[in-house]
Amino acid sequence: MQWHELELTRRSVETDNGPIAVAEIGTGPTLVMLHGGGPGASGVSNYHQNLPALAQRFRVILPDQPGFGGSYRPTEADLDARSITEITVDALFQTLDALDVDRFHLLGNSLGGAAAIGMAQTRPARVSGLVLMAPGGGWLSFGPTPTEGQKEMFRYYNGGGPTEKKMANFIRTMVFDHEQFGAEVVRARYEASLDESHIAFYHRYNAAFGKRHGMDPLWRELHKITAPTLLLWGRDDRTITLDGAQIMLRNIRDVQMHIFGNCGHWVQLERAREFERLVTDFLGELS
Template sequence: MPAEITTRDVQAGEHRLRIGTAGDPSAEPLLFLHGSGPGVSGLSNWERLIGDLGDRYHCIAPDTLGFGDSDHPNPPPRGMAAFTELRVAATWKLLDALGVDRVTLVGNSYGGQMSLAMTLERPERVAKVILMGSGGMPDLKPLPGLAKLIGFYDDPTEDAMAELLTLFVHDPSAFGPRIREIAAGRMPRALREDVRRSHLATFDFSAGGRIGWQPDELAKIDKDVLVVAAREDRIVPPEVSHYLSRHIPNARLHIVPNCGHWSQIEHPETFANLVDGFVRGAF
């Protein structure tokens, strides 16, 4: 039976963050960091997974600063590098507020980039790292799906949202009408001005700044890292996961077949077993 999920606001330094949690706070903590995209939130990425794992772990899934129902800085930092720096700082303050000294990071897509940044910044506070469909390779040319995500606000309609979400999964037909339902559910949040403002600031590439790591930087990561790639990912190409697994010394690479960008949603039992086994040291 899935663990109960509760939501609340936590003051993380000067910023308020909305979090969803499952499991006993005295259990081993796992921090789930969601990806980017219009209308995304911590629970939209992780609700099923933290419910499934909450009987064993203290699962924490925040709306990252500048996403969902957490604070949206105004004015926001311009560019992914500057906004990521602020988001990482706010996430550390969230863990401080929750009394979590050391944590395993589970990051999807942009959340994977945040996980890498956090691990390089404060390795003593990171136990293990799980990257799923993660970014982090420099000079990556966006796939059409990522380009559509970045440019969503050029045509912010429910049809455009549904079309975008079909690119996140390998077989949209397997979801039936759920894709349209998910799109409709995301639209009220996506159309909020604060959400739009944060999205456009994040993807302001004119601001410059680095959004990936060179091999010698990744080589400094001494944690056990599980890199999960979806073979049919149309948002972040699997080559990024291959790049990360080649250059992080203690990385393991797992390829999920017949899967798009959302391994945790398309194959939730497989992904939950990967997380649980890796955290327990089964492989």
């Protein structure tokens, strides 16, 4: 079955600061999946190819994080008062409370990985299993920053604004073999990035990163994570590089890691079947 043949339940959940868009599919233990922070990202767009497999075993919840997809856009004042990770952690717990979800498995990539770490640190008893794919915030690079992928992300909406060529360049830095992602993929992601409110948010979001000198240093409190944790990383990731994973391996209590050769930042796309098997096996043992 293809993902577009699946019947997703979509809803909007009100939080203190604005609505959070949520898609849901499947039955079983709850698995909350958090998308990355690239232009045009959303819960369904980042994980749609994995849903036919994962929905067979889990109740999959796909929120759009604040600023992305159908969710509300944090203001400049919001981002001055709290980091994007703090805003997201608060909004997601409110969303899960509204959905009557108490304990859950949690998976996050990149910016969504930072939110996942923040959630697992803030309320560790609620997270039964944690999967982190090249997460921001928990990573401490030994190389130069910003990385190549981060630079490409930051320049996407600047210097004349978004174009299909810039989106192609962005995707090229996210993956190991960009030739498997053709013009249709580039065009779809480009078109998803053109929402004016998302563009305005992205400028505020990048400015806030500059003011805060990057993401929250979540690596300082990795010891607060109590959930069994699986790290998934592309060896050839040029955005959140593999060398930064060492601090997570040293400081998360119950941790294991799988490294994918010939793979970049989007493990769930480039190595989809292996990703699905590893996630299902790891979380299935905890359910």
